[in-house]
Amino acid sequence: MGTTIFSQINHARTADEVCAQIETLILEGVLRVGDKLPGERDLSEQLGISRPILREALKDLEARELLVTRHGGGTFVADVIGDVFSKTMLELIADHPKATSDYLEYRREVEAIAAAYAARRATDDDRALLTEIILRMEEAHKKEDFRDEAAIDVEFHQAICEAAHNLILLHTLRSCYRLLTNGTFFSRSLVYRAPGARTLLLKQHRAIYEAIMEADPEAAAAAAAAHMEFVEESKREAEKVGAWQTVSKLRRQMRNAD
Known part of the structure; x- marks a missing residue:
């Protein structure tokens, strides 16, 4: 992503804080379905957190089906909208x-x-x-x-x-x-x-x-x-x-x- 939309986490540098920020960006429509997140190194620097904390957060978001990781392709926002009808x-x-x-x-x-x-x-x-x-x-x-x-x-x-x-x-x-x-x-x-x-x-x-x-x-x-x-x-x-x-x-x- 060319533009930085993530902000530094200056307090309680935990995975929960990372999750909360990404959740809000998805909910507010800043991050859309299919948007690719920055690479692990870039994203950890933008958030001001360690890579292990970032990995923990991304793993949690993926488990909750907010993000999806494609092998060798990166991490993307999952289809959180879904279909209105069956x-x-x-x-x-x-x-x-x-x-x-x-x-x-x-x-x-x-x-x-x-x-x-x-x-x-x-x-x-x-x-x-x-x-x-x-x-x-x-x-x-x-x-x-x-x-x-x-x-x-x-x-x-x-x-x-x-x-x-x-x-x-x-x-x-x-x-x-x-x-x-x-x-x-x-x-x-x-x-x-x-x-x-x-x-x-x-x-x-x-x-x-x-x-x-x-x-x-x-x-x-x-x-x-x-x-x-x-x-x-x-x-x-x-x-x-x-x-x-x-x-x-x-x-x-x-x-x-x-």
């Missing part, structure tokens, strides 16, 4: 369209709360990160890079829930975004590839961003809710057009056969 439930969801509508309805409400909190609580570093992300989003939009734009979309929403500084919101929404990126509920290409949708989505993201920058929780919540309503409506329209195209193609095939 494999069986995911299969049921995939077969029932109502689940997608409920997912988007849930996100509409929760995203609005997260945006409002972010407008109230965002720090200078939070705002700087959001600014960096929105600029990259605009650059991807100019290049008409759908994949990059969609990936930055999720990153933008994750940064907002981090700026909300609410641990439950943070990890709940991260689970929701995982389901989105995995395509559990719907393909985002349905929305992004609809005529004019990319430009409208960018405008909506900037509205959320500007409300947070201006510390206006009401405007931020309204912008986030409007954005999710647009996503839901765009998805419905895209699926409707897709169904029409399927029927039209079948009709044409039948006429040609005659």
Whole structure:
């Protein structure tokens, strides 16, 4: 890790203190799933502890499934988020369209709360990160890079829930975004590839961003809710057009056969 996020332990140099610091970094979302910890020598120096104490702490965290060690590859943050639903439930969801509508309805409400909190609580570093992300989003939009734009979309929403500084919101929404990126509920290409949708989505993201920058929780919540309503409506329209195209193609095939 290029940036030092660990602080020296100046009192009671024990494995428990090391565990507590790493636990907090994971809980606050500073250390994310898959992040690699510095090597043993570097980490012990950053924490100001002996390597035996560090080994004891890492062993304890690994036993509690917060960290995972890959032979010859280092130590990483384990998948502490996990899946919201079991494999069986995911299969049921995939077969029932109502689940997608409920997912988007849930996100509409929760995203609005997260945006409002972010407008109230965002720090200078939070705002700087959001600014960096929105600029990259605009650059991807100019290049008409759908994949990059969609990936930055999720990153933008994750940064907002981090700026909300609410641990439950943070990890709940991260689970929701995982389901989105995995395509559990719907393909985002349905929305992004609809005529004019990319430009409208960018405008909506900037509205959320500007409300947070201006510390206006009401405007931020309204912008986030409007954005999710647009996503839901765009998805419905895209699926409707897709169904029409399927029927039209079948009709044409039948006429040609005659």
